[in-house]
Amino acid sequence: MHILVCDGTGCRSSQSGLISEMFRDELLRKGLKNEVQVIRTGCFGFCEKGPIVKILPDNTFYTQVRPEDTAEIIDEHIIKGRKVTRLLYLDPDTQEYVSDSKHMGFYKKQLRVALRNCGLIDPENIDEAIARDAYQALGKVLSEYTPEQTIDIIKRSGLRGRGGAGFPTGLKWEITGKNPADRKYVVCNADEGDPGAFMDRSILEGDPHSVLEAMAICGYCIGASNGLIYVRAEYPLAVKRLKVAIEQAHQYGLLGEHIFGTDFSFDIKLRYGAGAFVCGEETALIHSMEGKRGEPTNKPPFPSQSGYLGKPTNVNNVETFANVPVIILKGAEWFSSIGTEKSKGTKVFALAGKINNVGLIEVPMGTTLREIIFEIGGGIKNGKKFKAIQTGGPSGGCLTEKHLDTPIDYESLTAAGSMMGSGGMIVLDEDDCMVSVAKYYLGFIVEESCGKCAPCRIGNKRLYEILERITKGKAVPEDLDKLRNLCNVIRDTALCGLGQTSPNPVLSTLNNFIEEYEEHVFEKKCRSGQCHDLLYYVIDEEECTGCGACKRVCPVNAISGEKKQPHIIDQKICIKCGSCMEKCQFDAINLKNEYKSTTVSV
Amino acid sequence: MEMIKLTIDNKKIEVAEGTTILKAARQFGIDIPTLCHFELGDMGIENKPGGCRICVVEIEGRRNLAPSCITEVQEGMVVNTHNIRVINARRTVLELIISDHPFDCLVCAKSGQCELQHLATQLGIREIPYKGEQSTYRKDTSPSIIRDIDKCILCRRCEMMCNQVQTVGALSAINRGFMSVVAPAFEMNLEDSPCTYCGQCVSVCPTGALTEVDHTNDIIRALSDPSKTVIVQTAPAVRAALGEEFGMEPGTLVTGKLVAALRRLGFDYVFDTDFSADLTIMEEGTEFLNRIKRHMAGDTSVRLPILTSCCPGWVNFFEHNFPDLLDVPSTAKSPQQMFGAIAKTYFADKIGVNRNDLVVVSIMPCLAKKYECQRNEFKVNGNPDVDYSISTRELAAFIKLANIDFLDLPDEDFDDPLGESSGAGVIFGNTGGVIEAACRTAYELYTGKKLEKIEFEELRGLEGIRSATIDFDGLPLNIGIANGLGNARKLLDEVRAGTSNYHAIEIMACPGGCIGGGGQPYHHGNSEILRRRAAAIYTEDERKTIRKSHENPSIIRLYSEFLGEPGSKKSHCLLHTHYFPKSNEVTIHR
């Protein structure tokens, strides 16, 4: 028998270390040392209910175990074989105790559709992919369905673009299919540029064939025999695995001429990005593939009308494609049974930031942020307080406590002031300054703006400058109005989708954390202490001995005080050189994010 | 064509399918301001990157504002061009653009002609609420063009002109985001780039980012130096455009006033480049006939077609791009340089002035002429044949500076002996004019017959590439004409490939020829202005009594007194030149 004790950060901070020691002691005492092993495991992810203890082989999952419960578990469960019911998980819906974790809501929260083969097969071996049904959907489509029927399946499934905007995939295929041309293209957008997002890369690295197969299916539907994958050059491993996969698919005749003995031929070539976030925008991506500067152009015309080399082009992102083969094999109804009314299926997120279980997750649409953060993600790191979750990367926004029960789908995230984006999720805790976070994203946008349109090129620069003034304590009240007006105008007038959404990080923090902005502007205070310029050297009256060492070393004579009396620093004069703190032998001088007014009434 | 019904600013209108909102609005008298948008529609030149976002309008039911210059109308569309949301957005965008623009309007070469300035006035910008860092770059001065790209607003018109229209490829958008700007490769000097100085970038630049090098001050200095004799020549296209700068209707001929103004500015002699245009025809025409005759006699070493060489932008272009074809163009100098060479020899000797004390000024519709007159091969012991070349625009500013009431000036005549010209010299200003002038002379010299109809209508027009076959009394000659360097490239590629069946090709670097030159008054995208200038040139030709170069008495006298005959040794020394490969391509031996 095994006793697994969670040794994750969350559980450890609620004494899981002591719990495993007590188990060992108790087992020793009961003479069961050789029969029962105590194992410390990694985080179970269910930190909400920690500390977690799991008994194998019967898979009993105990929650919120306290050190004093260890004896009871051994006596009752290990020796007598009776489960300690009060420590089992109580299903909030059914009000029944659940002992096997597999039947618990939490573990059902993830469902891997797009990631179905990631971590399961050797991505460089096509046989393993075939063993997991790769290319069956393509075979089925080519031998049983017309393009129209296939498009109909995709349409009925409710699949929408996973790159962020959520355009219905089937409809896109249909439109591109209907535009007549001698040549058409299928493009896979694998230019995942969001800082802190790596969903697409994981699919390409873990299951490249799912994408290749889906592109061929798309090609069959729209009447294209050429596919292009635009992949970031910063993803060397994904590039390598794609090359291997394309090569192997060719050897099996699953790509190339007359696939499955039909008239359908399809080939896929790779094109590399070169470090430009804007190339995630489809018109910019197309220009980049043509060897040009990756600048977007106005839509219409849409790529479905005039895309790569002026030909109708269907652009979908990696995750969207990865869903397609499963939909064909399992049916539109199966897919549309997952998710919410308007957003079907699952979505992959890269969960990162101040969270215990950083990683790649895939959940059905409609899962709430709370479930993701506290159940799957295992809660906030180091037991800190949750402050916000940033979704959608630089185009998205920061959502707060009040949005935690929002079911995730395209519409509700947009309504809440953020967006689905490609799937980055960054969790922020109480130590994060929301103005600085907005500034971080604006810094990214300023660096990545292509420069073609004035609102994005200059407007975001000005936004950044205002945010910088705010974090440096140099802002004036009008700056807040300017921020808001600029955000609205940029959103209204920028040329491409990226420009139009670029003010979102500012707008969403302005809406949800206006008090932090106001503190910075009016009180020159950063509550999380992140803004260096808003930290102050303050003398602790209790600790100060009045030795005068600080006064002597201060280069601007900002320190005053009588001998043997607590000294005081005039913040209006202080240049924050730090010499006084270095000099003080009594640790009486500290950096603080606020200070008491130095005005003394005489 | 299908008609689309829509509503703009509560007006119900109907326009053809495919019309942009901007055009539809303008058709019905609604003015939507624009900035980056630029169109010479019928000449196939258009620039609508949709980048400045000034022309945004609200389309009901759409989330964002839409750029009216590229958004096509749709059935039932309801458009608001000036509601509060639009006005606020438009003003904010303009404030942003201005926040990254130097505030030196008082000393800017473009002041008063600046589209950004006009727009700021129009939208009532009174302060810049969004002050911040400005993007700054190195200022670059070439012989013809100054690039002060701190003033660049990234409308990309110059890039479009330089690449799509002229295929010169000297300029490209570079960098990214806030630091993006239009510049030559590696931000090198324009002088080191394949720039031809055609000046088309300058002629479309909405701000002072691209301007000509101004030589007015040098000329004022020369005029005020009593030891100098200062003479001036004016190119044909100047007289058809200068009036625009004084509020006259485009296409007004101001030859007489132009002469009078130059005289009042203090020039000692006012001459005409048309005179040396006639001279060019004599030399180039002779060379052409020679090549034809040798060709017909079976001489395979002779290169055909012959290419005209009077356009310095074009000369720079083929030196850069077709260094392998340097023996194809005529060796005749341009009229400006022929004038300079004759002025500083024949004329200087005539009036007994040392060439070093003779200052030759040219008034040109062109910026490449500034570079041309500085070329080493056009200097004798360091003294240039033409000292200064100023543009039509600079002359207008000069006249205003001198407080000359241009409109009130009497018509005056050019001085002798370098002021007399034929109608053939005048039409040099239009695309097709040089070759028409050449045909008038070559025909008569070749056939010995008198032309029945002087006008070769088949050689006229504004299309980029034209061709015609002229019957030289039983000898059909294939003539090609290109205006705009992109069109020239097409014909030159054929020559290079050996598939060209032309005997002679006229090439002008600027769209429309010299009337559309880089130094002409700004047309701000109105191609009607070009058409009127062209018509004015042909009118001037018609008014002339002498319309063939070889009949110009001053030309006849020049040959009899001085040069001998066309193509003589003296003519060659003074009036012909060589070309130099300026390949921007790799010249390493492989």
Add this chain to the structure above:
Amino acid sequence: MSTKTNTENHIANECPYNGSLPEVEVKIKLTADKIEKIDAICRSFDNDPGELINVLHETQSEFGYLPAEVQDVIAQNLRIPVAQVYGVVSFYSFFTMTPKGEHPISICLGTACYVRGSEKILEEFKKELKIEVGETTPDGKFSINCLRCVGACGLAPVVMVGERVFGRVSPEGVKQIIAEYNN
């Protein structure tokens, strides 16, 4: 002052171009084998201007960077203006015109790394090496640049030196990393 007439002077001076033509400036300072390498890369993409970015990728991996001369040769092969090549090179952050250090240091500034303090790590590197982002130390040993997300968010903040990844880097650890490569 000569007593000759202007005309005689002009003719005596002859036309300077009647002599030998001036040498055309050789702009390219690359050795023949390097040019051959670039030619081969361009050829492998059929000298297709649409393949410019792929050509630049291959060339950069060959030379480590894309100096002006190299871009000139590429422009010639693909028959496009070099300004256009430069326009593309200067647009994409992956392309560089300065050689990287022997040990190129890349600090991830992806969001996950950012919220876990990668800015401080960057500052520390800049302070220690006394260079700015995009620069190389005078001895050519180190260069600093930033990148966005290597996908090792679980190890944030992340620093890459060459191909090697250092995870969970602290400001104090910076000196150690540099020291490791400084011997």
Add this chain to the structure above:
Amino acid sequence: MTEIKTLADLKKKQEEVKSRIDLRNKAENPEARVQVKVAMATCGIAAGAKKVMEYFVEELEKRNIDAIVTQTGCMGYCFAEPTVEVILPGKEAMVFGYVDNVRADEIIERYIKHGELVDGIIPQNYDTIEHEER
């Protein structure tokens, strides 16, 4: 490799290769070998997965354990990279996190050889879609 010309060909091929995956998933066969899968996506490699994989290959051979070591994509546990999944014949898959050579040695000696669990297990927290027939 033979070309796959029809859907039937593909299904035949799948039957041939299926066992490899089945072994990995169910491992019903007591004769089946030990499977070690190392997550080799960028995050894993960044954390040293390559070395760990090499270590497993070499050590398992040295210690005469009949095992298959394969690479696989990201399992999603980026916080615990390098991660290794070990499937003993007839047992459920076990994922170990933070695997270095020391831990790998422990996994081989204690878990693979003797079936004893060792510290560092990561509970698998997702479901993968499976086809009805399986």
